[in-house]
Amino acid sequence: MSEILQRLPEFIGNHPFLSFGFLGVLAAVIAGEFSRLTRGYKALTPAGLTQLINRDNALLIDVSSIQDYEKGHVPGARHVAMSQFDPESKDLAKARDLPVAIYCKTGQSAGTAAKRLKKAGFSKVYTLDGGLRTWVEAQLPLVKGRSAS
Structure with a gap:
C-alpha cells in the first residue's frame, strides 16, 4: 500500500487527464449518493412496491399523462396529472400519515x-x-382504461 502512495504523485503527473477524470467521476458518485440519502423519500423496486401496497395499504398515485395512464397503470392507482x-x-391531506407511493x-x-x-x-x-417501465419489465399486472381497480 505504501508503494502505491509513493508512486501516486508520479502517476498523477504522467496522467493528468485520467486523474482529473477519476476525480470528476468520484465527485459525481459521492454527490449522487448524498442526494439520494437526503432527498427524504425512498425509491422502491416493483417487489418492494407490491409489499408496501399489500402490507401497509399504501395510497398509490400515478402522475403520468392521462394517455399513459389509460394505456396501463398499476392496479389500485389513482391518476393525478x-x-x-x-x-x-x-x-x-387525509393521507398525510399513510404511506404514499408515486410513480x-x-x-x-x-x-x-x-x-x-x-x-x-x-x-x-x-x-x-x-x-412504470420497471413494473412492466417485472411482468406485473396492469389495468387499462380510466378506472382504477
Missing part, C-alpha cells in the same frame, strides 16, 4: 411529486424506481 398535483389538497412512466415526474409531498409534511413517501 402533474399539472394538477397539489400536496395541500383536501384529498391528499410515472419513467420515474422523473414521480421524484418531483415526492419532493413536494415531503415538503408538505408527508412522512412516508415512496417512488417506484424506474417508473
